[in-house]
Amino acid sequence: MDDSLLGLLRFGPDGWGDELLAGLQITVALALATAPIGLVLGFILALARRSERAMARVPATIFTTVFKGLPELITLFIVYYGSSLALAWLLGLFFDEPIFEISSFVAGMVALGAVSASFASEVFMGALAGIPRGQLEAADALGLSRWARMRNVILPQVMRLALPGLGNLWLVLLKDTALVSVIALPDLLRRTFIAVGSTKEPFFFFTVAIVIYFTISMLSMAVFQLLEARYARGYSK
Amino acid sequence: MTDWLPSILAEHGDDLIDGFLITLQLVIISMLFGIVLGAIIARGRMSKNKAVAGLAWFYVALFRGTPLLAQLYLIYYGLGQFSGFWRDVGLWGFLRDPFNCAVLSFTLNTAAYQAEIFRGAVQALPKGQWEGGAALGMSRFMVFRKIVLPQATLYALRPWGNELILMIKGSAVASVVTVYDLLGETRLAYSDTFRFDVYFYAAGLYLILVETLRRVWNALEQRLTRHLRREDDNSAKNAAPGAGTAAAAQL
Numbered sequence: 001m002d003d004s005l006l007g008l009l010r011f012g013p014d015g016w017g018d019e020l021l022a023g024l025q026i027t028v029a030l031a032l033a034t035a036p037i038g039l040v041l042g043f044i045l046a047l048a049r050r051s052e053r054a055m056a057r058v059p060a061t062i063f064t065t066v067f068k069g070l071p072e073l074i075t076l077f078i079v080y081y082g083s084s085l086a087l088a089w090l091l092g093l094f095f096d097e098p099i100f101e102i103s104s105f106v107a108g109m110v111a112l113g114a115v116s117a118s119f120a121s122e123v124f125m126g127a128l129a130g131i132p133r134g135q136l137e138a139a140d141a142l143g144l145s146r147w148a149r150m151r152n153v154i155l156p157q158v159m160r161l162a163l164p165g166l167g168n169l170w171l172v173l174l175k176d177t178a179l180v181s182v183i184a185l186p187d188l189l190r191r192t193f194i195a196v197g198s199t200k201e202p203f204f205f206f207t208v209a210i211v212i213y214f215t216i217s218m219l220s221m222a223v224f225q226l227l228e229a230r231y232a233r234g235y236s237k
Numbered sequence: 238m239t240d241w242l243p244s245i246l247a248e249h250g251d252d253l254i255d256g257f258l259i260t261l262q263l264v265i266i267s268m269l270f271g272i273v274l275g276a277i278i279a280r281g282r283m284s285k286n287k288a289v290a291g292l293a294w295f296y297v298a299l300f301r302g303t304p305l306l307a308q309l310y311l312i313y314y315g316l317g318q319f320s321g322f323w324r325d326v327g328l329w330g331f332l333r334d335p336f337n338c339a340v341l342s343f344t345l346n347t348a349a350y351q352a353e354i355f356r357g358a359v360q361a362l363p364k365g366q367w368e369g370g371a372a373l374g375m376s377r378f379m380v381f382r383k384i385v386l387p388q389a390t391l392y393a394l395r396p397w398g399n400e401l402i403l404m405i406k407g408s409a410v411a412s413v414v415t416v417y418d419l420l421g422e423t424r425l426a427y428s429d430t431f432r433f434d435v436y437f438y439a440a441g442l443y444l445i446l447v448e449t450l451r452r453v454w455n456a457l458e459q460r461l462t463r464h465l466r467r468e469d470d471n472s473a474k475n476a477a478p479g480a481g482t483a484a485a486a487q488l
Binding site: 065066069070071072073074075077078081082085171175176177178179181182189192193196200201202203206207209210213214217218221 | 302305306310311319440448451
């Protein structure tokens with residue numbers, strides 16, 4: 001019994017090992033492609049939310065409130081179906097036949113990117129608030145340009161303060177990629193589902209999927225601990 | 238009477254409300270069971286027995302480190318594989334229903350998060366609180382009930398509110414295993430009518446629920462921690478005991 005179950009994980013045409021591995025690659029690729037969006041957009045959103053200009057502050061606050069409050073799954077549906085409809089309508093003005101569709105990978109990147117950027121902005125807001133005013137005044141007194149002040153004074157300190165929160169967000173993002181399986185992206189969970197459909201072994205295959213997700217979560221946590229130690233070098237006693 | 242409504246709401250509005258109520262039921266039942274299970278696991282995490290503490294750590298890491306959707310699939314499809322066994326022990330009637338499976342998996346999931354919140358709150362209290370109680374001749378249970386619990390509850394309030402909101406959002410995955418919660422009803426209405434705007438109305442309902450809760454929770458916390466603020470202190474944020482542990486417990 002057990003042998004035959006493990007045999008289902010063989011690589012090659014009669015096993016599901018290579019399919020699951022290909023799914024894992026898509027899961028990791030989606031998370032890696034989305035993380036920079038969350039990071040950069042999140043930092044910009046944090047700066048905008050702290051801005052004194054209402055033109056910047058109000059839209060950024062609305063954006064983060066909406067994407068922090070909505071279930072990720074409904075955001076994903078709205079981006080996926082909505083952008084397909086909008087694109088079809090737009091292209092329909094010029095072409096008779098649909099020429100391309102939004103892929104579920106891109107829809108996942110956009111939806112999860114907006115969500116993680118909103119949460120990242122929260123982390124960055126906290127980190128920016130943790131930098132003493134004197135640091136900015138000292139940078140100005142040294143005659144640093146705004147850009148140099150940002151790059152050499154603010155960013156290195158923000159990274160140290162934000163790292164624990166960002167590590168947390170990376171884990172959330174990794175788990176949220178599983179939702180994209182619902183719009184047919186052949187990620188790890190989707191391929192597990194297909195394997196279940198053909199082998200009728202749901203308990204075994206979903207357990208395998210959970211073990212794989214758990215392993216990458218643990219690995220990620222180990223990496224973030226190393227990073228945190230590195231950024232805290234100047235502060236360790 | 239419903240002329241003023243957009244046609245999709247006139248037709249499917251009451252379905253959306255039904256779904257909204259199912260979402261509320263899912264969340265409330267899971268969160269309440271989650272308190273009980275979470276408290277037990279938190280106790281296990283703080284146990285001096287290495288095996289118990291290790292097991293509780295593993296539970297928390299496992300449920301926090303894997304997608305809720307995968308956990309739901311494992312319970313709904315995976316447990317369903319052994320329907321013969323469940324029939325024998327008389328649990329099949331329970332597990333056959335996707336709503337119950339969703340409640341079960343949400344409870345197991347939120348218990349892991351709540352356990353960390355409770356542990357963080359109890360451990361955030363200074364040791365002197367325990368020692369003071371012991372010096373008064375109180376039993377450990379009495380110290381916990383009379384001294385530790387009331388203070389820890391205040392610490393846990395904010396992160397627990399965050400977890401409640403995360404659960405509301407997370408509960409939307411139940412629609413994938415044919416539970417007709419708010420998102421489930423929305424998908425049904427969309428496949429009936431192909432009117433895309435129904436998603437926006439559902440999104441609006443979710444946002445109203447989450448924002449209302451967030452504000453009510455803030456007000457509640459302000460009210461319950463008013464004795465911890467000084468009168469001249471306007472920035473209530475600094476004085477709220479949850480402010481520090483909120484970040485810690487969510488990590």
